[in-house]
Amino acid sequence: MSQTLNRRHALKYMGVPLMLPLGGTAVAGLLTGCGGGSGDDNTPAPSFASASFVAMAAPSLATPADMARTLVNSTLMVKFSDDSTQGFSLSYAPFFTTGDLVPDGKGGTLLAGGYVDFAGKPIMDTTVADKNRQFFSDSPDGTSLLKLDNASVAGIKGNAVFAVVQFEYTTWAQDGKTDMYGKLPSPIAVLTLDQDPATGKLSLVKYHNVDTAPAMGLWITCGASLSPWGTHLSSEEYEPDAFTIASNAQFKAYSKNLFGSETQANPYHYGHLPEVTVNPDGSGTIKKHYCLGRISHELIQVMPDNRTAIMGDDATNGGFFMFVADKEKDLSAGSLFVAKFGAGFSLDTAAAGAPISWIKLGSATSAEIKALADTLKATDIMDVATTDPLDASFTKIWLGGKVQWVRVKAGMDKAAAFLETHRYAALKGGSMAFTKMEGTTVNAKDKIAYSALQNMQSSMVRGNAAWNEAANITIDKALNAGGVLAHTLSTGQKDTAGGAITSDWVPSLTKTLLIGEDLATADALGNLANPDKIGAPDNLKFSEKLRTLFIGEDSSYHVNNFVWAYNVDTKTLTRLVSMPSGAEATGLGVVDDLNGWTYITSNFQHPGDWGVPLHNVVKATLDPLVRANYKDRFGAQVGYLTGAVTSVKLAKIG
Template sequence: MKKKNKSKWLVPVLGLALLAPTVLPTSASATPAKKVTSVEFVGMPAPATAQDMARVYSGASVKVTYDDGTIKSFPLTYKTLFKSTDVINGTPAGVAVDVHGKPIMDRSVPDKPVPFVSDDPDSNSLMKIDGAKPTGLGGNPLSLITHYEYITSDQSGKSAYGIIPASMSLSTIDQNKATGELSVTDVKKVDFSSVGGLWIPCNGSLTPWNTHLSSEEYDADARAYEADPAQTYVSSFTKNYYQDDKKVGNPYAYGYIPEVTVHADHRATVVKHYSMGRFSHELGRVAPDRRTVFFGDDGSNTMMFLYVADKAEDLSAGTLYAAKWIQTSDENGGTANLKWIKLGHATDNEVKAYIDKGIKFSDIFEAADHDTPGFTKIKTYPSGKLEWLKVKPGMEKAAAFLESRRYGAIMGATAEFNKMEGVAVNSKDKKLYVAMSYVEKSMEKDIKGTDASDDIQVKKIKAGVTYEISLEGHQQDKDNNKINSEFVPSLMKGLIVGEDLPKADEKGNTAVVDKVANPDNLSYSESMRTLFIGEDSGMHANNFVWAYNVDTKKLSRILSLPAGAEATGLQSVDHYNGFSYIMSNLQHPGDEMIIPEPLKTEVEGYINQNFDNKRSGLVGYISGLPSLEIKKWKNTNKPDVTLQVAAKANGAKVTWNNKEHTVTVEKGVNKMVLKVGERFVEINGETFELPSEIRVKKGRTTLPADLLDSFFR
């Protein structure tokens, strides 16, 4: 009996759902690995047929260049983890639950009560938890947090947006050790009863210390609520969450950043960070210093905020700032220097104390209805109307953290951003990327001269812009006080610019289809030097996910979603147990399609078939990237052997793909793929370069004897 070499092939990988090394080569067989010099995404065309317009798929590929000039290409595919309507261990993934964790029932159809289940999965945080229990399937245990932003409608078709409380799920994920494939073994709902429920969670992020930062978007107007509680969703949300028609809501209880900690025993605990300010939180993204946090503020007439925590990895106390836009150009979305205005310092407990006392808008502000001495004229979300306000004596801290936008506008910050969505950080270059989905309205010049301010005066780009912002240290705020961060946003300029069409094309597109339209989710991969962009477009017939190389500036379409669906849950995950992933969800397929008839009806029919009559969103990921390295297989001067003979002797399956000219060899969990005419062989996701090109002679393929010997061990 031969002694087996028990050392495993261990190669750093870059791929998405990669194949893991399980083959055991001899140490003499492989030389040091080549290094990757560049990763290029090769894009796919927009969908052309009704069938393709009604599904989610990738036809893109990735071209990897190594330091010896070698180039290899790998196709990408999309894999579904689950639908929001899937029942996993008795729990519908997207079900809405009340304060007791019980399903909230949809009784809109008499005698047919069913649970409310969301079709709108959003943010993902795939995470590896130290000490987590095995899944029972033999793979590595991972955890996945997923938002369910809202529920589009009840059974009768009536809108349920904001009326039914949102939810979040915690999934147990099995990561196959041999292939990297992800599968769901359990789903349960995250309990938000300790913080009064979860209000419209949009995007989110994974912190550097491995917790999930959630969000609460579209904060209710506390002034409108005080005048008439029926004007906002607060009352219906509260009554549905507590299942109590007498329960009174509080708008100041929502509009914050929740932080979720997943524990080794698969429990999840939740806190809300009231000291991070109350506004329309698209998400919060933490800088490499583990203290500085950047935000998206979604809506119209919104504001750019910055939070600097007192301590690293502790977001319970800190200083909140708002930005002043100082414009230097109106082209390509505009260019501006940012000056930061300090709004105040607070702890979570200090702000929560105001909420617990039942504070109202009128406790914080005095209001006038016209220009009045001592009052400041402002215009900002959520009212979007001109207001004249004055902070009551001693209420500055309450104003700063409960009415962050209104107070920021009073202090001189710019409240003119429009649809500020995702943010992502490039640590190496100290860059921040911000998606402005629609550059229009409050971002255009105020030609009537009626607004409270007009800091932003850029040219309209309805298709939106992704901005790049330089991050710098040694910065001072407007009052010349030091900002205690090395990651302060300074110069902001348009980077990836959409292009509006003068009229709709034959598919209904009103923005150029080969450019990003209405960017939303952003995620950056340090190892790939690539910014990923997900669309929420009302200007593309199909929304897409894009890859933008920050070095070459190449933009590539890598995923197409069904018409009317939004790309959500975008997360670039580098190197979990030797594998990497790009998480990407879709929500509300078939919603508000802009496709003209008769094509619209045809596409809609396929969408109904694929997504449970538009009731299901998907949680999934893009798959297919290879290892970052190629090892050279050392020529040991042993004679080559015939693959087919060796495979038969070892009980392996050999498959020939005539179209691709590839040969696939499978034995157990081990898989080898090679292509005629190339010098590469891929074994369980690792790529090796052979001494010469692979040839077929008389129907037989020959390979190095020691390579096959290692594979069949």
């Protein structure tokens, strides 16, 4: 037993707590001897055993500056096989604030989050006289952190690693009055980062705008995931309705900003899955997959088989979708399925759960669906009525909270399945009943997938106009604070027609894992949901090594949104991060081992996006602070969690 350990036990027995500094090499050096070891050079180095987080308190108006910034006061404790520990006092390290000028790797600069048109020219904000400027996003979102074995980028002193970052939208033009949501083509960038081998710290060396012209531009890119083969899987949510596109002012503005014409953009080119490949020089290329269904893609999670993917569908009357690719590491061809739930769906975490069967909607290649998208109009594919046509050839469905009646044109089932996926899935009997199914992720060891429901309301609530009893997704009262579902993954499954599903990773049973708690009346700060529980979960990522589900919030019910860590073994929920008030937590990602270091990426969107009555108590105090911190509320940040001295490491430091 070492002297350090003896002293710790002596203090314990004397009733005196031992205070240990946390973070980086100092704590690692102090605790190296804890838990035994003879000091013999032949003794094997202790291995990682487990990790746990120590929670931070939610900020309050006692320290308003903390409510107006990204606050991290949490701690990660790592335990090793010899019972010694290593601690990291966590902090937030931004790569940039949108609107910053950042290095382009060629000796010049680019505007971080800046918008460009189809030809790559800056899109200008002219809403303030004599102050024209390039539009830039206040809403960075999905982020993937990765490395390439053959990376070669000038200016790297340590290890070259990369991050792909997408920008969902911008909220306002600079006049503060012109709504820009969904009216600009979403940019996506590759960041080249210099990783210090000694500390794991990351610094930005190069920012590259990916040319999105091969994907016909990008539409409202929200969450993202890193594929098992190292590509960035993006998203396009809230697919524009092709049946009402002629009167869609938002889509006309999008088309005008992208192409210079209000009528050139084709709605069937949007609502799909873009995939970005990073090149060794820090550039990137993009392709869009048209065969994974045209839905409100939040993000997808590809299973360890490199073929099976489950998808979040951020919609009212949304569904739970699955895609099984024909070949590994290739999403350009495969089969699309929608879930049909049996009885048993419940918010009770102790309930048995609801079984899932799968309706096969069709099989296709991306190329053939792209060809259909290029040539077909909505009325070529389906007949749609908004009042009962009193015709038995039509089927009643629920879409976006409203009732419609639909009929597929002869020979158009494939087009309907992949271009009018919401309507077709409902027609075929899918459980199109979820409200805002957001992030998805997988716990491979336990073969459990997770889905976030930002809110559980409207189409899920018995008696609501959007509710369909036959969908078997029913709760008696809305839960605005939402929750997280857990799906058991199984092998040997068949679709509802009896066909074998060629995957060992098929969701077969759904239970509720975690739920938030709505407050009957707002608390003193204005929270409408319990701030010590999850509220409107959105981003989800799972760490196999840490055995932890990370949860980021997009809440209109918490005054500050949080990032949480939920240990699936100990069932402990820990608050890790508080975002600036009014901001959404986005860009959540976790990489267990990147050249020996562990990273949690975390961004935020639209700081100071004040809600009524949510922010009535705090707005007057916090608004000037948020404006000072984040470019008058037009800026937002992209970054990661790190330790005080080094980044996080799950092996002994020093």
